[in-house]
Amino acid sequence: MFGKTIRFILEENKVIFNFENGQGWIEIINPWIINVFSPLKYDNHYSRAIEGVSAEKCNFEVNETDKFIEIKTEQVSVRVSDNFYVDFYDKNGEPICLDYKGDREPFVRRGNVSIAEAEGHRVETNADSHKIEVVKKMFGDENFYGFGDKTGHLNKRNYSYEMWNTDDPSPHVESYKSLYKSIPFFVTLNKGKAFGIFFDNTFKTYFDMGKENSDYYYFGAEDGNLDYYFIAGPDFKDVIGRYTYLTGKTPMPQLWTLGYHQCRWSYAPEGRLKEVAKAFRDNDIPCDALYLDIDYMDGFRVFTWDKERFPNPKETLTKLREEGFKVVTIIDPGVKKDKGYSIYEEGLKNNYFATDKDGVPYVNAVWPGDSLYPDFSEARVREWWSDNQKIMMEDGVAGIWNDMNEPASFNGPLPDDVQFGNDGRPTDHREVHNVYGHLMSKSSYEGIKKHTEKRPFVITRACYAGTQKYSTVWTGDNQSLWEHLRMSVPMLLNLGLSGLSFAGTDVGGFGFDCTGELLSRWIQVGCFSPLFRNHSSIHTRDQEPWAFDKQTLDINKKYIKLRYKLLPYLYDLMWQGERTGLPVMRPLVLHYSQDEQTYNINDEFLFGENILVAPVVEQGKSFKAVYLPEGEWIDFWTGQTHKGKDTILKNAPLDTCPIYIKAGSIIPSYPEQKYIGEKVIDELTLNIYPGKSEYIHYEDDGESFDYKKGKYNLYKFTMENNKNITIGLNFLNEGYSKKYKNFRFIINNVKARQICFNGESINFNISNGSTEFVLKAEEGKLNII
Ligand code: MIG
Numbered sequence: 001m002f003g004k005t006i007r008f009i010l011e012e013n014k015v016i017f018n019f020e021n022g023q024g025w026i027e028i029i030n031p032w033i034i035n036v037f038s039p040l041k042y043d044n045h046y047s048r049a050i051e052g053v054s055a056e057k058c059n060f061e062v063n064e065t066d067k068f069i070e071i072k073t074e075q076v077s078v079r080v081s082d083n084f085y086v087d088f089y090d091k092n093g094e095p096i097c098l099d100y101k102g103d104r105e106p107f108v109r110r111g112n113v114s115i116a117e118a119e120g121h122r123v124e125t126n127a128d129s130h131k132i133e134v135v136k137k138m139f140g141d142e143n144f145y146g147f148g149d150k151t152g153h154l155n156k157r158n159y160s161y162e163m164w165n166t167d168d169p170s171p172h173v174e175s176y177k178s179l180y181k182s183i184p185f186f187v188t189l190n191k192g193k194a195f196g197i198f199f200d201n202t203f204k205t206y207f208d209m210g211k212e213n214s215d216y217y218y219f220g221a222e223d224g225n226l227d228y229y230f231i232a233g234p235d236f237k238d239v240i241g242r243y244t245y246l247t248g249k250t251p252m253p254q255l256w257t258l259g260y261h262q263c264r265w266s267y268a269p270e271g272r273l274k275e276v277a278k279a280f281r282d283n284d285i286p287c288d289a290l291y292l293d294i295d296y297m298d299g300f301r302v303f304t305w306d307k308e309r310f311p312n313p314k315e316t317l318t319k320l321r322e323e324g325f326k327v328v329t330i331i332d333p334g335v336k337k338d339k340g341y342s343i344y345e346e347g348l349k350n351n352y353f354a355t356d357k358d359g360v361p362y363v364n365a366v367w368p369g370d371s372l373y374p375d376f377s378e379a380r381v382r383e384w385w386s387d388n389q390k391i392m393m394e395d396g397v398a399g400i401w402n403d404m405n406e407p408a409s410f411n412g413p414l415p416d417d418v419q420f421g422n423d424g425r426p427t428d429h430r431e432v433h434n435v436y437g438h439l440m441s442k443s444s445y446e447g448i449k450k451h452t453e454k455r456p457f458v459i460t461r462a463c464y465a466g467t468q469k470y471s472t473v474w475t476g477d478n479q480s481l482w483e484h485l486r487m488s489v490p491m492l493l494n495l496g497l498s499g500l501s502f503a504g505t506d507v508g509g510f511g512f513d514c515t516g517e518l519l520s521r522w523i524q525v526g527c528f529s530p531l532f533r534n535h536s537s538i539h540t541r542d543q544e545p546w547a548f549d550k551q552t553l554d555i556n557k558k559y560i561k562l563r564y565k566l567l568p569y570l571y572d573l574m575w576q577g578e579r580t581g582l583p584v585m586r587p588l589v590l591h592y593s594q595d596e597q598t599y600n601i602n603d604e605f606l607f608g609e610n611i612l613v614a615p616v617v618e619q620g621k622s623f624k625a626v627y628l629p630e631g632e633w634i635d636f637w638t639g640q641t642h643k644g645k646d647t648i649l650k651n652a653p654l655d656t657c658p659i660y661i662k663a664g665s666i667i668p669s670y671p672e673q674k675y676i677g678e679k680v681i682d683e684l685t686l687n688i689y690p691g692k693s694e695y696i697h698y699e700d701d702g703e704s705f706d707y708k709k710g711k712y713n714l715y716k717f718t719m720e721n722n723k724n725i726t727i728g729l730n731f732l733n734e735g736y737s738k739k740y741k742n743f744r745f746i747i748n749n750v751k752a753r754q755i756c757f758n759g760e761s762i763n764f765n766i767s768n769g770s771t772e773f774v775l776k777a778e779e780g781k782l783n784i785i
Pocket of ligand 1: 293294330403404476510
C-alpha cells in the first residue's frame, strides 16, 4: 500500500519516511517504546489514552542499507523497509516482532449460509479487510494476554476480538467479540520473552491472534490513523510498567473503597437501604459501601432524588456514614428530554448534547425514556458534568457509579453520523463511541476531586485504554452461572494486565438466580478482587450474604473478614501499583514467565507476589489440583510447606479456598473491623513466613492527596533466614504523623528459643507451632533464635 521508500528525514526523535503513496514515521519515545505512525486521517496523534507523555531525549542511531533503514536505540532496533514494513529486533539482533510480508489468507468456509441462518444459527463470515491493517508474523510459540474485558481464556492465542464498547446482557460467552471496554493493548509472550503492542485508535478495531491463519496475527481499524506503540520487554512486568507509563497508572484509592461493597438493583425506598445496613451489623459482617441503583432518582433524571423514596437523602446518608457506610449512587449519561428539568434545560441552552448531522440534539431512549447524550468529547461539557457531581457530593454521596456509557441505547444503536465536537476537531460517533465512557468517567473524577479534595471513587462500565487514571471498573452484567465465575478469573487477570488494576465482577452474578454454593465460591474470588462488590439484578432472588442459609452466611463472613485483615497488604499493592503499574490480581505467568506451565492457568492467580489463590470454580467440587510455581509455598490454612514446580491436590470443601503463601513473605494485617476506620489501628500485625526477602509497608491518611506531598510512612523490613532469622526494621519515610505504636510479629512454623531486639531480649508466646510477640514500632534489628 505505501509502496517504495523515497527518502527519510530525521526530526528530533522521529524518523519520517516518504513512500510512493504516503508518509509514515517512527518515533523513539524512549529506548523501549517505539511509536509507528502514519497520518491516514489526521496529521498527528490525537490520543485520549496518553496524556502528558512525550518523547524522551535518548541516544539512537540511524543506518541505511540496501534493504532497510535501521533505527537503533540502546534496547531495540527497528528496521523499516518498502511498504512501511516495520520489524523489531532486540539488542542482540534477534527478531522479536516482524511484519508479515505475505497476503492474508483466511481459512476456508464452505456451504450455504442461508441454510444455517434459517434455523437461527448466528453465522460468522470471514473477517473483511480493514482500512488499517498491521499483520505480524507468527513464529509459532506466541501466547497473548491483555485486551481488557474480553470473554474466554487467559491466553488469547487463536481468539479474534473487536473493540466496540457493547452493552449486551445476554449471557457473555466465548464467542463474544466485544464487551463493554476497549483496551487495544496486548502482550506477546514467546519462550519467556515479552513485548507489548498498544494500538491507539478509538474507532472500531479488530484483532486476530492466529485464528484466521496460524502464520500470522493482525490488528486493524475501520478508520483513523495508523498509530501503534511497540513496547519492549523482555520481562513481562516491564512491559506492563511501560504500557502504564504511557497510559497512566491506577492511583491510590481511598482506603474504604477496598472494603466490602453491597449493591442491588435497587435498594429503594430508603427503608430497604437502612434494613440492609442493619443486617450487616446484626450479622457481624464487615461492610463499607452500599449502592443506590437507578430507582433512587426522580423518574430516572440524573442528579435528582425521588422525594418519596428518599425524602431526606442528606440526613439518611449522614446517619449511615456514622455507622460506617458510604453510599455510592449510579449516574447514567442519558439526560431525560423533559421541559423544565434543569439538567436538560442547561444542556440544551449551552449545546452540551451530541447532535444529528443537521445540528439537532440527537435523541434515543434509555431509562428515562427519550434522552439526550452529553457530548463528553468536549472539555466544556466535561466541566459542566464535573460541576454537577457537586449536587451528589453535597448530599453526602461518597462515590459515583457510571453505567450505560458505552453508550447504551434502547432504540437501536446510535447512528454512525451522530456528531461530536471533539475538543475543536468535530467528528462522528464512530470515533467517539469507544471513548465515551472514558471521557465521562474522567469528568466524574475531576468533579469529585474538585468538590471533595479527596481521592475520587468512580466506578465505570465502559472505558478505553487509560481509564485507570480516573476510575475503577466492573465487568458489567454477568450472570449467576458457574461458567461466569470461571470466566471472571481470566477476565480480571487480563484487565489487570491491561492497566485496569482496580477491577471486580458482580460477586454472585448479576442476572439469573444465585445459589448458596455459587455465592460461597464466588466470595472466595471476590475476597481477592480489588473491587469486592456483590451485585444482582432487579427481580432476581436476594443475594446478600444472609439471603441463603447459615452455611453460606458463615462462608461469606469468613472471607469478608479475611479481606479486612488483608487490607494493609492490599493497600500496599495499590501503592506499589501506582509506581509500577502492576495489578493486584496477577496471572502466574506474570511472575513466572520462564515457566511454560504457567502460560495457560485460568483458575489460579497471585494476589500480589506473595499470595497464590486457587479458587474452586466448579459446582460440587471439594478438591483442587493446584500448580505451585518454583519456590516453597505454605498452605495458609494448615501451615504445611510444599515445594513448587509441582501440582498438588488440595482438599477444598465449600468453606475452603486454597491459599498459599510464598516462603519469605511478610504479610501485614489489621485487626477485624466492622468497617474501615472503626478502630484506630496502632498495632500492625506482621505475618512472617521465613525466608530471604524485603518488604515495604505503606501508611497514610487513607483518603486525601496529602501523600503526594510526602505525608506517608514507609516501613522497610529485611529478612534473612540462615541459622537464625533476622529481621531489620527501617523507616524510609516518616511523613504521616499517626504512626503505629507497635508491631505484632507472628513467625509462622517457628518455635523460637530466644528473641532479641536491638540486643535486648523480648518475651514471646508459642502457640500452634508459631511464635508471637509484640515490639514497639522502632527501627532496629530483630534476632530470632
Ligand atoms: O441493564 O441500572 O450493568 O449493574 O444494575 C440495566 C440498572 C442497567 C446495567 C448495569 C447494572 C445495573 C443496571 N444497569
